[in-house]
Amino acid sequence: MATKNILVVPGDGIGQEVTAVGKKVLDAIATKFGHTFNYDTALIGHVAIEATGNPLPDETLQKMKKSDAVLFGAVGHPKYDNDPTAKVRPEQGLLKMRKELGLYANLRPIKLFDELLGASSIKPEILKGADILFFRELTGDIYFGEKGRKNDGDTAFDIAEYSRFEVERIARKAFEAARTRRKKLCSVDKANVIETSRLWREVVQKIALEYPDVEVEHQFVDATAMLLIKDPRRFDVVVTANLFGDILTDEASQIAGSMGMLASASVGDGTGVYEPIHGSAHDITGKGVANPLASILSAALLLDISFGMQAESAAVIKAVDQVLKAGYRTRDIADAQTPADKILGTDAIGAEVLK
Amino acid sequence: MATKNILVVPGDGIGQEVTAVGKKVLDAIATKFGHTFNYDTALIGHVAIEATGNPLPDETLQKMKKSDAVLFGAVGHPKYDNDPTAKVRPEQGLLKMRKELGLYANLRPIKLFDELLGASSIKPEILKGADILFFRELTGDIYFGEKGRKNDGDTAFDIAEYSRFEVERIARKAFEAARTRRKKLCSVDKANVIETSRLWREVVQKIALEYPDVEVEHQFVDATAMLLIKDPRRFDVVVTANLFGDILTDEASQIAGSMGMLASASVGDGTGVYEPIHGSAHDITGKGVANPLASILSAALLLDISFGMQAESAAVIKAVDQVLKAGYRTRDIADAQTPADKILGTDAIGAEVLK
Numbered sequence: 001m002a003t004k005n006i007l008v009v010p011g012d013g014i015g016q017e018v019t020a021v022g023k024k025v026l027d028a029i030a031t032k033f034g035h036t037f038n039y040d041t042a043l044i045g046h047v048a049i050e051a052t053g054n055p056l057p058d059e060t061l062q063k064m065k066k067s068d069a070v071l072f073g074a075v076g077h078p079k080y081d082n083d084p085t086a087k088v089r090p091e092q093g094l095l096k097m098r099k100e101l102g103l104y105a106n107l108r109p110i111k112l113f114d115e116l117l118g119a120s121s122i123k124p125e126i127l128k129g130a131d132i133l134f135f136r137e138l139t140g141d142i143y144f145g146e147k148g149r150k151n152d153g154d155t156a157f158d159i160a161e162y163s164r165f166e167v168e169r170i171a172r173k174a175f176e177a178a179r180t181r182r183k184k185l186c187s188v189d190k191a192n193v194i195e196t197s198r199l200w201r202e203v204v205q206k207i208a209l210e211y212p213d214v215e216v217e218h219q220f221v222d223a224t225a226m227l228l229i230k231d232p233r234r235f236d237v238v239v240t241a242n243l244f245g246d247i248l249t250d251e252a253s254q255i256a257g258s259m260g261m262l263a264s265a266s267v268g269d270g271t272g273v274y275e276p277i278h279g280s281a282h283d284i285t286g287k288g289v290a291n292p293l294a295s296i297l298s299a300a301l302l303l304d305i306s307f308g309m310q311a312e313s314a315a316v317i318k319a320v321d322q323v324l325k326a327g328y329r330t331r332d333i334a335d336a337q338t339p340a341d342k343i344l345g346t347d348a349i350g351a352e353v354l355k
Numbered sequence: 356m357a358t359k360n361i362l363v364v365p366g367d368g369i370g371q372e373v374t375a376v377g378k379k380v381l382d383a384i385a386t387k388f389g390h391t392f393n394y395d396t397a398l399i400g401h402v403a404i405e406a407t408g409n410p411l412p413d414e415t416l417q418k419m420k421k422s423d424a425v426l427f428g429a430v431g432h433p434k435y436d437n438d439p440t441a442k443v444r445p446e447q448g449l450l451k452m453r454k455e456l457g458l459y460a461n462l463r464p465i466k467l468f469d470e471l472l473g474a475s476s477i478k479p480e481i482l483k484g485a486d487i488l489f490f491r492e493l494t495g496d497i498y499f500g501e502k503g504r505k506n507d508g509d510t511a512f513d514i515a516e517y518s519r520f521e522v523e524r525i526a527r528k529a530f531e532a533a534r535t536r537r538k539k540l541c542s543v544d545k546a547n548v549i550e551t552s553r554l555w556r557e558v559v560q561k562i563a564l565e566y567p568d569v570e571v572e573h574q575f576v577d578a579t580a581m582l583l584i585k586d587p588r589r590f591d592v593v594v595t596a597n598l599f600g601d602i603l604t605d606e607a608s609q610i611a612g613s614m615g616m617l618a619s620a621s622v623g624d625g626t627g628v629y630e631p632i633h634g635s636a637h638d639i640t641g642k643g644v645a646n647p648l649a650s651i652l653s654a655a656l657l658l659d660i661s662f663g664m665q666a667e668s669a670a671v672i673k674a675v676d677q678v679l680k681a682g683y684r685t686r687d688i689a690d691a692q693t694p695a696d697k698i699l700g701t702d703a704i705g706a707e708v709l710k
């Protein structure tokens with residue numbers, strides 16, 4: 001019977017719709033297990049720019065720091081995407097949040113619910129049993145280095161940077177996780193070309209000596225992009241830099257049937273942030289068709305990692321599993337065999353999970 | 356009846372085995388069509404380091420510049436991969452060659468031979484008819500910017516850079532190609548985070564005005580990594596920066612059934628270089644099992660692009676198609692239905708193509 005303060009930060013696009021469902025599930029858990037969850041909300045991204053001119057208002061940041069966990073939606077808006085010269089962008093809010101909260105480790109579990117074997121574009125016999133845990137570094141790399149223009153704006157540059165310390169702490173987290181799983185770790189880099197990758201590989205090789213029970217392999221990012229879909233079951237824990245992690249985990253969403261199924265946890269020095277890996281998806285915003293399961297599964301990660309509530313977390317995952325077993329689907333995870341009356345909208349499938 | 360000088364540069368690992376077969380196919384074409392092809396060879400990569408200390412000896416570079424086209428193998432060696440501190444590396448030879456020959460456009464056609472529908476990990480109904488032409492920029496980006504260490508080696512950095520001019524010339528090549536195809540171009544970047552990507556998008560938007568008949572879309576690299584396997588048929592021509600192109604085309608190899616099927620052409624200011632996209636694959640080197648079809652298809656691209664020999668190029672592709680139709684496979688493209696006696700080694704499948 002715990003009391004916790006949860007900050008809900010829906011952000012942009014379908015972020016609003018899906019976090020609303022995620023929050024309802026947290027509510028149901030509180031009732032069922034006798035906890036008290038207090039909620040507050042705050043703005044980030046495009047909606048924050050519209051309201052305050054700032055993609056991460058100071059008020060939001062302060063609330064985040066004070067809360068026990070953040071349930072996050074998504075940020076982004078097509079308006080900025082099509083204007084490469086925009087100076088203020090929703091994504092700046094997200095990146096600043098990651099940096100300010102010290103969220104250096106982004107965990108992205110990729111696991112296929114058996115019922116969704118048919119929903120993926122990958123063959124079921126390749127997928128069955130795949131279970132990968134990604135550790136994406138989240139506060140370094142080309143995301144946070146200096147960037148700008150020179151030669152009268154005719155040349156653009158971005159600096160990618162990693163320090164030994166930054167690689168060490170994420171590597172340790174990944175090795176620790178591998179120990180609790182199948183004891184295999186794949187570190188992904190581009191050490192044949194990139195200097196930050198060579199430092200990355202050096203450090204992972206060194207940390208590996210502390211974990212002799214974990215089997216380590218190093219793969220290049222290009223080969224990994226291929227192997228992930230050719231043979232996803234060969235991977236257990238994967239650890240990689242910020243940019244490579246961004247690309248590979250989106251790709252890996254096909255292993256879980258749909259991006260609409262993938263949750264993530266960003267953790268580090270302080271408050272943890274839990275968010276779907278899908279984006280703001282303005283093309284389907286407001287239509288009530290977005291898949292809220294990634295937000296619900298993010299809530300499950302929140303319960304597990306930030307609150308240490310394993311039973312509560314398992315109850316959420318079991319509820320999702322039962323809804324899928326009962327044949328309910330959102331559009332993105334339906335396959336040709338799904339009868340039309342089992343295809344539900346955002347709130348309706350959320351209601352099924354609540355039952 | 357033309358006379359041409361072809362330089363064969365096998366490089367490392369299976370590069371030796373597969374270019375030997377590619378060369379035999381070029382020989383057969385010369386005989387059949389009454390051309391005279393003169394050959395020379397040169398060293399690059401690990402074998403060049405062993406022989407001369409230099410991954411791209413000056414002699415090799417001079418021979419390349421003087422030849423009409425280069426049939427290339429692969430470079431790389433596990434020895435350097437596992438030693439992040441090595442100062443001289445095989446890949447430096449490859450990168451220097453690209454830069455010195457001004458090979459700024461790397462064309463990677465991804466097309467599935469119908470017979471290989473079963474060999475991919477992706478479902479046949481998702482794949483059937485997929486036909487993508489990648490334009491990967493090849494002489495800029497994080498590959499060629501300054502890189503190094505600071506803080507006593509504790510921090511590594513890499514600078515990614517693009518100038519307007521560099522983006523313009525590759526974009527134009529991609530738009531021109533789209534015109535001869537389905538008139539769709541997808542430009543891939545990470546403009547929501549990276550400054551070089553914002554310049555990239557700005558320039559592509561501008562060049563697009565010159566090609567009003569081509570339908571343009573801009574996608575983020577993470578979304579593209581997902582869409583490529585979710586719905587490969589939505590793509591026609593894809594143009595992207597060096598690093599993103601490296602990752603996405605390796606991933607896309609699954610669309611063609613296997614990396615062992617994918618050829619590439621690197622073109623620009625001078626001599627064109629034709630090479631499989633697979634690497635040196637030391638794990639299977641010397642075993643006689645490498646798939647030479649990518650090298651053979653690279654020879655087809657060489658005939659078409661550098662020599663303007665369309666009929667000759669088509670004859671090579673048709674021969675490959677017939678060998679596949681006859682049921683012959685190398686290990687990498689065999690599926691569960693392939694009878695054992697139809698699985699051939701490198702030379703044997705090459706001999707079938709020659710017939």
Ligand SMILES: CC(C)[C@H](C(=O)O)[C@@H](O)C(=O)O
Binds near residue numbers: 075279547
């Ligand atoms: C929105 C964007 C800046 C972000 C990223 O690239 O990190 C997103 O793609 C993600 O994966 O969380």
Ligand SMILES: CC(C)[C@H](C(=O)O)[C@@H](O)C(=O)O
Binds near residue numbers: 193
């Ligand atoms: C070997 C390596 C340097 C090279 C690259 O990254 O360009 C390879 O992966 C390729 O795609 O040609």
